[in-house]
Amino acid sequence: MKHKISVNINGKQCEGEVEGRELLVNFLREHQSLTGTHIGCDTSSCGACTIHLNGAATKSCTVLAVQADGAEVTTIEGMATNGELHPLQAGFKEEHGLQCGFCTPGMIMTAADLLKNNPNPSEHEIREALEGNICRCTGYHNIVRSIQHAAKNMNGVTA
Amino acid sequence: MTNYIGKSVKRVEDKRFITGQGKYTDDIKIPGMVHAYILRSPYAHAHVKSIDTAEASKVPGVISIITGADIPEAIAGVPCGWQVDFKNGDTMKEPPHPLLVRKTVRHVGDGVVLVVAESKAIAKDAADMIDVDYDVLDAVADPKAAAQSGAPLVHPDAPGNLCFDWELGNPKEEVAAALAGAHHVTELDFVNQRVIPNAMETRGVVAQYDTAYDKYTIYTSTQNPHLIRLLMCAFVLGIPEHKVRVVGPDVGGGFGSKIFHYTEEALLVWASKHLNLPIKWSSDRSEAFLTDAHGRDHASNAKMGFDKDGNIVALQATTYANLGAYLSTFAPAVPTYLHGTLMQGLYTTPKVNVDVKGVFTHTNAVDAYRGAGRPEATYLLERLLDLGALEMDMDPTELRRKNFIPAFDGVEQEGYQTQVALQYDSGNYEPVLDRALEMVGYENFRKEQAAAASSNKILGIGFSTYIEACGIAPSAVVGALGARAGLFESAQVRVQPTGKVSVYTGSHSHGQGHETTFAQIVADRMGIPLDDVEIIHGDSDSVAFGMGTYGSRSLAVGGSAIVKSIDKVLEKGAKVAAHLLESSVDDLDYADGKWTVKGTDKSVSFGDVSLTAYVPHNYPEGLEPGLDFSSFYDPANFTYPFGAHVAIVEIDKETGAVKLKRFIAVDDVGNVINPMIVDGQIHGGLAQGIGQAMYEGALFDDTGQLINGSYMDYCMPRADALPSFEIDRTVTPCPHNPLGVKGAGEAGCIGSTPAVVNAVVDALWKAGYKVKDVPMPMTPERVWTAMQG
Amino acid sequence: MLVKGNHEFNISKEMLWSYLMDPEVLAKITPGISELEPTGEDSYNTISNMKIGPVKGSFKGKLNVIDKEEPSSFAIDMEQLSKIGNAHGKISMKISDADNGSTNLAFNGDVKLSGMIARMGQRVLSGVANLIIKEVFASLETHISESTA
Numbered sequence A: 001m002k003h004k005i006s007v008n009i010n011g012k013q014c015e016g017e018v019e020g021r022e023l024l025v026n027f028l029r030e031h032q033s034l035t036g037t038h039i040g041c042d043t044s045s046c047g048a049c050t051i052h053l054n055g056a057a058t059k060s061c062t063v064l065a066v067q068a069d070g071a072e073v074t075t076i077e078g079m080a081t082n083g084e085l086h087p088l089q090a091g092f093k094e095e096h097g098l099q100c101g102f103c104t105p106g107m108i109m110t111a112a113d114l115l116k117n118n119p120n121p122s123e124h125e126i127r128e129a130l131e132g133n134i135c136r137c138t139g140y141h142n143i144v145r146s147i148q149h150a151a152k153n154m155n156g157v158t159a
Numbered sequence B: 001m002t003n004y005i006g007k008s009v010k011r012v013e014d015k016r017f018i019t020g021q022g023k024y025t026d027d028i029k030i031p032g033m034v035h036a037y038i039l040r041s042p043y044a045h046a047h048v049k050s051i052d053t054a055e056a057s058k059v060p061g062v063i064s065i066i067t068g069a070d071i072p073e074a075i076a077g078v079p080c081g082w083q084v085d086f087k088n089g090d091t092m093k094e095p096p097h098p099l100l101v102r103k104t105v106r107h108v109g110d111g112v113v114l115v116v117a118e119s120k121a122i123a124k125d126a127a128d129m130i131d132v133d134y135d136v137l138d139a140v141a142d143p144k145a146a147a148q149s150g151a152p153l154v155h156p157d158a159p160g161n162l163c164f165d166w167e168l169g170n171p172k173e174e175v176a177a178a179l180a181g182a183h184h185v186t187e188l189d190f191v192n193q194r195v196i197p198n199a200m201e202t203r204g205v206v207a208q209y210d211t212a213y214d215k216y217t218i219y220t221s222t223q224n225p226h227l228i229r230l231l232m233c234a235f236v237l238g239i240p241e242h243k244v245r246v247v248g249p250d251v252g253g254g255f256g257s258k259i260f261h262y263t264e265e266a267l268l269v270w271a272s273k274h275l276n277l278p279i280k281w282s283s284d285r286s287e288a289f290l291t292d293a294h295g296r297d298h299a300s301n302a303k304m305g306f307d308k309d310g311n312i313v314a315l316q317a318t319t320y321a322n323l324g325a326y327l328s329t330f331a332p333a334v335p336t337y338l339h340g341t342l343m344q345g346l347y348t349t350p351k352v353n354v355d356v357k358g359v360f361t362h363t364n365a366v367d368a369y370r371g372a373g374r375p376e377a378t379y380l381l382e383r384l385l386d387l388g389a390l391e392m393d394m395d396p397t398e399l400r401r402k403n404f405i406p407a408f409d410g411v412e413q414e415g416y417q418t419q420v421a422l423q424y425d426s427g428n429y430e431p432v433l434d435r436a437l438e439m440v441g442y443e444n445f446r447k448e449q450a451a452a453a454s455s456n457k458i459l460g461i462g463f464s465t466y467i468e469a470c471g472i473a474p475s476a477v478v479g480a481l482g483a484r485a486g487l488f489e490s491a492q493v494r495v496q497p498t499g500k501v502s503v504y505t506g507s508h509s510h511g512q513g514h515e516t517t518f519a520q521i522v523a524d525r526m527g528i529p530l531d532d533v534e535i536i537h538g539d540s541d542s543v544a545f546g547m548g549t550y551g552s553r554s555l556a557v558g559g560s561a562i563v564k565s566i567d568k569v570l571e572k573g574a575k576v577a578a579h580l581l582e583s584s585v586d587d588l589d590y591a592d593g594k595w596t597v598k599g600t601d602k603s604v605s606f607g608d609v610s611l612t613a614y615v616p617h618n619y620p621e622g623l624e625p626g627l628d629f630s631s632f633y634d635p636a637n638f639t640y641p642f643g644a645h646v647a648i649v650e651i652d653k654e655t656g657a658v659k660l661k662r663f664i665a666v667d668d669v670g671n672v673i674n675p676m677i678v679d680g681q682i683h684g685g686l687a688q689g690i691g692q693a694m695y696e697g698a699l700f701d702d703t704g705q706l707i708n709g710s711y712m713d714y715c716m717p718r719a720d721a722l723p724s725f726e727i728d729r730t731v732t733p734c735p736h737n738p739l740g741v742k743g744a745g746e747a748g749c750i751g752s753t754p755a756v757v758n759a760v761v762d763a764l765w766k767a768g769y770k771v772k773d774v775p776m777p778m779t780p781e782r783v784w785t786a787m788q789g
Numbered sequence C: 001m002l003v004k005g006n007h008e009f010n011i012s013k014e015m016l017w018s019y020l021m022d023p024e025v026l027a028k029i030t031p032g033i034s035e036l037e038p039t040g041e042d043s044y045n046t047i048s049n050m051k052i053g054p055v056k057g058s059f060k061g062k063l064n065v066i067d068k069e070e071p072s073s074f075a076i077d078m079e080q081l082s083k084i085g086n087a088h089g090k091i092s093m094k095i096s097d098a099d100n101g102s103t104n105l106a107f108n109g110d111v112k113l114s115g116m117i118a119r120m121g122q123r124v125l126s127g128v129a130n131l132i133i134k135e136v137f138a139s140l141e142t143h144i145s146e147s148t149a
C-alpha cells in the first residue's frame, strides 16, 4: 500500500507516495533526487545518511519515510544559502576535511548539530560527537580541524 | 600568481562534494533503468543441487531471473591479470571465476542468481522466494590449514589448494648458514590478519546497451576504467573495445578494493544487452563484506640473524598467503612481487630469502589493499627489528642506524641494489629517524616510561622505519615479473584556442585530489592561472587510455605523462611564438605565460600563441595547426618513498586496554606538489594502518562463515579512537621522473602498523612481561591474555 | 555456535522424558519454535521466529529426534532455513538424577550458522541462544507445575 506524505525539504514542500517500509533516505535519494545524502551501510552505523529532521541531526536510514510526514528536513543540498557556503562547508574545504567526499555530507550535518548545541567544542568533544560517523579517507585529523575552523568563523560572525 | 608547485592550494573538486553534488555510481539514473539484486551463497562450500525460481518469477515487477546456466558457456568468467609461477616453472593454478556459479559455490557470497526487477526492493523480495537446494560441503578458511594434506579442496585441479609457490633472494642454504652462524636470531611466528577495505561508498554498476549505436556504456565505481574495459572486452565478453565506454564517476574511496575487474561488471553488461534494458546494481554493505576483495591475510614465520654488534646478517621469511577462493585481478602479485621485493627494507642485510605459498581457501578473494604486500613486508621486518633490540637489550633506534643503507641520491651515487631484485632510486634514511626522535622527545620519553613502569598505566614506544616501492614500472620489467598489462600512463594536454587547457589523464581520482594537484603542475609549468586548467579523468571515451590509480602511482607516472605533454605543447608553442616575434626559438625565454625575446621586452602571450595555432593565418611554414599533445610515460624504475613512524601507547595493566597516545610520522615522498593533500594522504593511511593494529580483522568460523560482516561487528577506527597525528617530512627527490616525486598514498598505511604493535610489546617488555608478540588486532583481551603469559 | 547448559526439574526422570517427548512440549523447548507438524515418527516440520538484535526472521525447517535412550538421553537434529540465513546442528540432551530426587537436564550442541545471522552478531549469538534455551526450560518448568497442580 502506498502512503501520501508531505515533507518540507530544504524549505520547499515536497509531496510523494511511498511504501510503508520505505526509508527516509530512500525518499530523499530516489523520489526527490537529493543524492547528496549517501548510504554507507545497512546497520545504521556509518552516519553517511545524516540529515536534520526537525532541526536535529538524524540518520535518515533509521527513519521511515512515512514518519517524516509533516516534518522539516534539511539535507546537505540545503546548507548553503543564496550560493553562500555554510561555514562548515567552507571549513571542510579550507582545512582539507574531505578526500573522496562520500562521508562529507553526513559529517557536515552532524557537525552542524554539534555547533548549534556547543558553539565552542574542544577537540575531544568534536571527536566524541563524530562517533557515529565513519570516514575511511581522512583519519579524522582534518575533519576535526575543519569543524574547529567553522566554529571559529561562526563565533566571529555572531560575536 | 603562477607558482603553484609546493603550495597548499585548496581543492577544486571540493565544491561539488561539500554541496552534495558529487555524482557517485548509485546517484546515476537512466530513463527506463531497472534494478538488479544478486542472490548469493550462504555457504562457503556447497554443490547447488537445484534452483527453483517459479514463485519468484511470479512477483509483480520481476523482469528476469538469470542463473549460471543461462549464461553462455563461452563466457568463462573474469580473468586474473598477473601470473606467478611455481618454483619448478609450472604455471600457477588459475581456476575460472564464473559470473554466476554453475555448480559449486566456493565462498559465502558467491553469486548464484541474478534477479532483475523494476526496483531493488522488488528484486530483493523475489530473491527471497527463490529456493536453492545446496549440498553443503566442508570448507577451509585459514591459509595454513588449507595447505595441509586432507584439507577440503577449493578447486579439484589445485592439489593442496596451492596456487603457486615462489621464492626470491639468496639461496635458502646460504641464508640458513648465515643464520646458523649468527650471534643472535630473533624469530617470530605471526599472522598478518585479513582486513576488509571498507571504502565508504560500496561498489555499484550501471550498464546500458544502445541498439542504435551497438554500444555499451558502463558506470562503475572503479579505480581504473580503462583496465576494466580491456579485461572485460578482451577476456570475458569478447566484445570490441571501441564499442564499450567505461566511466568511473565520482568514487567514494577505493584503497585498492576498486582496482579489480569484478564479476558484477561483466554480468551487468552482458545482461543489459540480453534484456536490452539499462540495469543498476548497487552493493549493500553486508554484500560488500562478502564480495569486495579483502587485504593481507598472511601466516608467516620470520627469522632475522644479528652479529654481536647488532648488524643484521640474514633474513628468512616464510609465508602462507591466503588468496581466497578465486584469483582476483592482481592477487598473485601482492604476496610475491609487491611483498618479497621489499624484504631488504632500509637495511644492508647481506642475505635475504623469501618463500611464499599462495593458497586457495573458501573465502572471498584477497588482493591489493592500501600498501598491498608492502605493509606485510614492513610488518615482518620492523617487528623483528624492535623485538631483536629488546632481546639483545639494545636501543631500537641505534640498532636501525647501524643497519641503515648509507645515503645515495641516485645521481652522483648509484641506486642501491637489493638482494631481492629491486634497485632503490634514492634514499637518505637517518634524517627521517632523527626528525622523528626530535619530535618525540625520545630521551625524555624513556625517562617517563621508566617512571611509569611500576604503575598501573605502563608506557611503550614503537618504531618503524619503512621503505615502499610505488609507481611500479617499467612495463617491460613488470611484464617479466608476470603482469599481463603495462604499467605506464597516458596524458593529453589539449590547449583550447583561447589558451584554456583541458588535460585528459588516465589516472583516476577517488579522493586523491588529482583535479587540483595535476592542475597545479600544468598551471605552474605553463605559467597560466589555475582556473584556466581542467583535469578530466575516468571516462574511457574522453581519455585515450589509462592504467588507473593504485600503488601510489598517479603523480609519479600520471603526473610525469602530463609533464611530457606540456613539454611538447611548449616546444611547439615556441615555434609559433618565434614566428610571431620574428625571432628564433633559441632566442626565446618562456616564463609567466609568455615568450620573450631574450634581453628585450618583446613578448607574446600563451593565449595569443594558442589562438594563432588554431587560426593559423600568420603561421610558420610547414607547421601543423593546433596545440594538442598526447604522451605515454613509462617510468625507468619504481620510486621508493621511506619514512620513520613512532607510536606511543599507554596500557592499562588491569584491563589490557591500549590507548594510542601519540603518533609521529616523518615521511619522505620526494618532491611535494601540494603539501596539504600529501598530509591528508598520510593521515588517512595512518588511520588504516593503526586500524589494523588495534581494531580491524575479518573473523571466519570453521565453516568459512565471516562472522563479523557488518559495521556492528567489524571494528574500524572512529574519530574518538585516534589522536591528532604529528607529521613532518624530509625531501629526497626521485632522480628518474621529471617532477622528482615518489608517492604518498600508501606510506601512512605501510609504516604505522608495526610501530603500534612494537609500542605495545615495548611497554609490556619494559614493565617486566617478556611478551614477544600480541596478535592483531590488539584488543584489550588479547593484550591482557599475553600479559598472563 | 556452541550451546551448553543445564536445568533442574522437580520431577522424576521418567516424567521429564514423557514431557519432552510430547511434540507440543518439544515445540516449546526448542528455541523460537512456534509450530511443529509431525511428518513421521520423531520427525517434524517446524516454523519458528527469532529476533536477535537487528536480525529477525522466520525460519522453516526440519527437526528430528534421534539417538533416543529412554529415559536418559536423546538428541535433536535440526535444519532451519530462512531469508536471513540457515542453522544446522545437533543438540544432545542428557537426563540424569540430581540430588534430592530432582532431575537434571543437560544440553550440549554445536549449531552451524550461515548467511546474515552468521555475519552479524554471531559472537554474541551463542550467549543469546543459551539464554533462550534456559528461558524455555524455565517455562517448561512453569508448564509442569501448572499441569501437575
Ligand code: FES
Binding pocket: A038, A039, A040, A041, A042, A043, A044, A045, A046, A047, A048, A049, A050, A059, A060, A061, A062
Ligand atoms: S547509511 Fe545510515 S548510518 Fe549508514
Ligand code: FES
Binding pocket: A097, A098, A099, A100, A101, A102, A103, A104, A134, A135, A136, A137, A138, B200, B252, B253, B511
Ligand atoms: S572523505 Fe572518503 S570517507 Fe570520508
